[in-house]
Amino acid sequence: MKKYILTSAVVIAITALILSGKKIPMIFPPDPSIVVAQDESKIAIQNIIDMKYSLAAAILQKNHDKLSGDFTLRRWYGRALMHLGEWEEAARFFAIASYDSTIRGAVDADMERLRFLDKDGSHLASNLGLWERLKVNYAGGIGVESVESIGAGAIATAIPSRGSVAFWSPSGKKISEFFGMGRPSALAAHEGKVWAADMAGERVIRLSPDRGIEISLELSKLNVHGARGLDIDDDGFLWVIDFGGRRVIRIKQDGTLVSEIGRDVLRAPSAVLCIGKEILIAETELGKVLRFDRNGRLLREYTNPKLQAPVGLEKISDGFLVQDKNGRVYILYNEENGFLTQIRTKDAPLITSKFGIAIDEHENLWWGDGINLNTSRRVPADKPMHIVNILRTEAKRGLVEEGRINLLVSILDENGRALDKLDDEAFRVIYKKEQIFPIRIENLSQTLSGRRYALLIEASDAMLPLYDSIKKFVEPFISNLRAEDKTMVIEIRDTFSIARDFTYSSQLIEEAVSRDFNRVSAIDVKPAEALAFAIETLAPTDYGRAIVWLTSGAGIDDSAVLKLGRMSIVNQTPIIILHIGDENRMLLEILAKKSNGGYFRLFDSNYREISKLLSEIKSGRYRITAPLTLPEPSDRGKWFDVTCEVRYYTETAFDKLGYFAF
Incomplete structure (x- = not known):
């Protein structure tokens, strides 16, 4: 048993209390059994890092009751159970550990990986409605409002303060910018080109990234007062919001009026979305989303107690998104049950803006906030491009202020097979929210010897x-x-x-x-x-x-x-x-x-x-070595998150591999 010795400082403090006549506080030494449990649990964590999962699980199970308030330990227990095939129990421990906000990102990554690996995973928690905020390094500070994806990773942005529409490559390079508009308020992509609603100019304009304005349709002759938003249906017809006229008109691409809907229902329409043969309209004043058929018959109203004034609509693979004027976004995936949830990042609700939203072909969410261009990557709800697990981490001291971190990472495809063809440029390591470089990658899957x-x-x-x-x-x-x-x-x-x-x-x-x-x-x-x-x-x-x-x-x-x-x-x-x-x-x-x-x-x-x-069997593992600035003396012994990311789909999108604290 450990001995507990009163230091001279403690003796002096107690003597001072006695002389002052104050009541001496009770001193309770730690429970020896808890101290032993904590020491054993550290051994268990090391066993997990060494991939000795059965030994770790046995230790953690024995000490579980004594350390029930330790959420980090519960996360480790869940990781051991995951590797032992006890996925329901692992999910239960991950759910409990997620109450600790400091490790929630790590737990979410574990739970996400577990659900993807489970082919029958309907009983495990879903990440539906989860988007991870990403940083973009272009279109900053120039007044971006409406945004639209035009395919292949390219983005178009409306910049009302400049009366322009700009086109951007996936890498953030400006392809072109075209001026001469009054106030471009909404964008809609069609066949690689963009239609812009010019609210001040009472017209809609078609632009291409290389030639600029190709078509300009004057709407004043159709008594349109404020072209607030637009979308294009499957037949190529334009649906344009007439904000002042409280209606939505359907026109051909030569400007011919075909029909109108909503005049007797709408008060302040702000966004329109075509879904098959039906039309969704965001009604700001009524605080609802209205669903019409093409003949104008009202089919359904969607409401939510938290939804105040919808201003943006976008279609996703399993429903659609509704943007509120306060910047919050809601996802509707079951039309009978209404809005399911507000979309989130791993740590907090995702806040956008009031200028509309756009979804690209990979379901990245884009929006302008009046100044900058922003994006968030959707955490896949069914199958990821990669299933990744950081299996082992090791931080080593080098020089006085520097060291290195070694990560052993495994990568699988959506079917659980090893991915062995990712190059060095695919990875990056994030420590304290900053990218570490240069990093060295060793592809262990490409090595045929040592199997x-x-x-x-x-x-x-x-x-x-x-x-x-x-x-x-x-x-x-x-x-x-x-x-x-x-x-x-x-x-x-x-x-x-x-x-x-x-x-x-x-x-x-x-x-x-x-x-x-x-x-x-x-x-x-x-x-x-x-x-x-x-x-x-x-x-x-x-x-x-x-x-x-x-x-x-x-x-x-x-x-x-x-x-x-x-x-x-x-x-x-x-x-x-x-x-x-x-x-x-x-x-x-x-x-x-x-x-x-x-x-x-x-x-x-x-x-x-x-x-x-x-x-032909591959390991699917990569060894990553990165330089590491050692923690300050006051931070020694604390846990810091290290995130490893791998690029997928486009050169600007990164897939979160997971977290590991050390």
Whole structure:
């Protein structure tokens, strides 16, 4: 037990209190059991960093009640459970940990990754309505209001103070800017060009990025008083808001009036959105979004107690967005239930402006605030471009004020397969909200040497009579693997394979292995536990890794397939199944598919075919080294978030990989 010693300063303070006649406060030394639990939990966290998830989970489970108020510890417990295939429990601990605002971003990244990995993830929390704020470095300070995406990452902006519309490339370079308008108030893209509503000039104008103004349609002859907004339907007709006339008109691209809607209903229309054969109108004065058919029949009203004065509308893949005058944005994905939620960043509600919003082809959200251009990236609600996990981090001291951070990052595609072709330019590391550079990237997936396989052979009565046949297959199989890569490691005795005489009875095998290698015996009666241990054993391997399992199919069930499939995906360890017989064939095929492995009937297959599959397995891991400014002395021991990002889709968008505090 630790001893607690009163320092001289404490003695002096107590003496002073006695002489003053004041009541001496009670001094409670910390509970020794809590101190022990805290020390053990630090060991558990290190075990997670070292990918020893079972050891970590056992420690954290034992100390959970003593440290129930530690949200960071709950997040670590969730990470261990995630890698052990206990995803429902992991989600529960992540949900609790998210109450701590200081680690909410990290927890959200964990939860997002977990939900994406779960192919049946309807029971896990959704990130619907979550956008991550990004910084853009162009169109700043020039009075940007309305914004429109014109495809391929390019953006058009209306700048009323200059009477102009400007076009920007994905990298932020100004392509062109065209003047001569009164007050461009809204933009709508169509076939690579932009239509602008000129509210002061009572006209709509078509512009192209290279030639400028191509068409100008005068609206005064149609008695339009204030062209506030516009959109274009599937047939190429323009729907223009006549703000002063309290209506929306439909015109051809030559300016011919076709029809009008809303005159008897609208009070202050501010935005229009065409969705198929129907029209949505944001009604600022009424505080509603109104849905009409093209003939003007009112179909539906959408309201929300928090929605005050809608000013912007945009279509997204699973509904539409409504921008309020106060800058808040709401997402409607279920038309029967009304507005679901206000969209958010990871830490707070997302606040835009009052000048309208735009959505590009990747569902990045754009808006102008009267000064600058702004954007937020949508956190995908179904499948990401990349599923990323920072597996290990290590901060090392170098010079007096500098060090370096090493990150081991795994990257999967939406199907859980390793991504092995990202170049160095795809990554960046953020520390204290600043980008660290230069960084060095080592693509471990591209390295063919150093792969590690676990060969598991079932020890059961069904397999014993086939020992000679199995041996004739396994020996050339291993030789063929080693011929392809002489540096690979094939774990046989040190993992689970029975490197013994199969003429023993099952009982004798169990007795023999229980004396010196008790995990082997689990294969005979508990194959799921043996496979789980094999996955965890291979997880720290930075290069390609896989399990080859020779089995009769005995002792496997639905719950085992679910857990093992999850573990194999999150730890990037495919399972190659060599099946003898027909027992549980369907379950084994499902497990092989879930793990991105392969299923073979042992005696119907050629060992070269299986070796070829193994030789194509990639690790999906990247080692990132970045220089790091060491914390100030007062910050030593504190946790700081390090964020790793990878570029996707366009050169200006980044996909958040996750957080790791150290």
